[in-house]
Amino acid sequence: MSSVSSIPTADDVLDPQVDVLPVEEVATALGVPVSRIYQSVRDGHLIAMRRAGQLCMPAVLIDGSEPVKGLSGTLTLLRDAGYTPTEMLRWLFAPDESLPGTPIDALRSNRGREVKRRAQALGF
Incomplete structure (x- = not known):
């Protein structure tokens, strides 16, 4: 079994007001063992960060009893574009006037x- 320290984490680049949940x-919430969350982060399906030394995720990444629809695919596209976990987190929470x-x-x-x-488009 891999150690928790081998989990790729993003720096906490979010506003302190953004609610986070410990893993x-x-x-x-997802009805799975913690080890499955660790594996999902390692596999790039979820993104985690450390806040106050605790491994956590922004609460808005979870929609009821599942990850937000489309999150995993978006993270894959960002990783393919060369984004680090920190850059991915920053991008997900950055205002985009074209969305809005x-x-x-x-x-x-x-x-x-x-x-x-x-x-x-970020990959090109």
Whole structure:
């Protein structure tokens, strides 16, 4: 079993007002073991960060009992474009006048196609 320190994490580049959930709470919300959350982060399906030394995720990445629709594919596109986890997190929460709002807001409101188009364009 790999150690928790081998999990790729983003720097905490978000506003302190952004609610975060410890990975244990994310696992409970998704109904999976914590080890599955760690593996999802390693596989690039979820993104984690450390806040106050604790491994956590922005709460808006979770929609009820599942990750936000389109998040995994968007993270894959960003990684393929050469983005680091920190850059991915920053991009997801950065205002984009063309959406309008932030990419994570657009994903949460079922506008994933628009978000993925923008993420794909970053690779060119």
